Amino acid sequence: MHDIVLIPGDGIGPEITNAVTTIFDKVNAPIKWIRCSAGLSAHEEQGDPLPDDTLEAIDNYRTVLKGPLTTPVGAGFRSVNVALRKKFKLYSNIRPAKTLPYIKSRFDDVDLVMFRENTEGLYIGKEQWIKEDSHAESIAVVTREASQKIIRSAFEYAKKKNRNKITLVHKANILKFTCGLFMEVGEEIAEEYPNIEYEDLIVDNMAMQMVMRPEQFDVIVTTNLFGDILSDLASGLVGGLGLTGAANIGDDAAMFEAVHGSAPDIAGENKANPIAFLLSSLMLLEHVGEEKLADRIRQAIFYTLKDKSVCTPDIGGHGSTTSFTEAVCNYL
């Protein structure tokens, strides 16, 4: 049995969580869920978006499956996602984007994995007003140590999964110190992996290349903000945010989550596509050594995609979260 902290989250979070636990129950997955809360629901119920008992559970069990959390825009509490990534030093955000069978998208041969540095860049929360209401400043931080960790984890992943090419994305022509350092570390580490092709691209060019010819990319590694934007772009290439999973991995903790948000516009309507969260939960299964079980569930999901009557509306289906879940269970 693997003890996993489960945070259903806000908005559609509880609905897609239910899909995962139902399917895992169906195959008797050796997982014991430790249910905890975080986000807007925790803020409203317990007065704290990241309660102490949730932090204690993560500290204790170190592996988490987390639903989407609502972050108020502008004023209000800061992102719990960012806080968790920082606190547990989850420096690698890993997002595969692969063309799925029976899903209509603009391309039919995308198979890339995005490695996004998860703890630094412009996301460190160092913002200040220089002059209230008219002049604000954000600070971006890039360190050699964090750059080494994310870039090395991308190379190690490529080596382990027999992938051939790493593309490092930056803006070192303008951000000469921060992106310059990231790129310098990339070049140093690339020398240690002579069997893996290495290139670097400026982020604006990368955005165009990904839309024009995504099949040329394999493993991509980049800083926090660029990774945030490009990984959503990558999801768009394979059919949208409802179809890609994500892992946040550190040296001694890991958190798996759907890449989309809490989708308040469809929350409670049984319309949420559970596939992204399911794919994240399969990354979790692989992480704890249950690769065969993950493959089995993945095949059932792919098979179920064939039948549009059970799929959710965002992927052209006429079904619901529960009809999709039931169909996967029936197939299993």
Ligand code: NAD
């Ligand atoms: P969102 O991803 O919640 O929604 C964007 C659009 O995609 C909406 O139309 C929504 O209905 C649709 N959508 C998203 N997931 C879907 C799914 N599984 N099935 C079907 N349709 C889906 O993005 P947003 O509206 O910008 O953000 C809403 C909230 O989510 C915000 O508070 C934001 O901070 C938060 N958020 C959280 C995370 C996270 O927890 N990792 C990530 C992104 C956004």
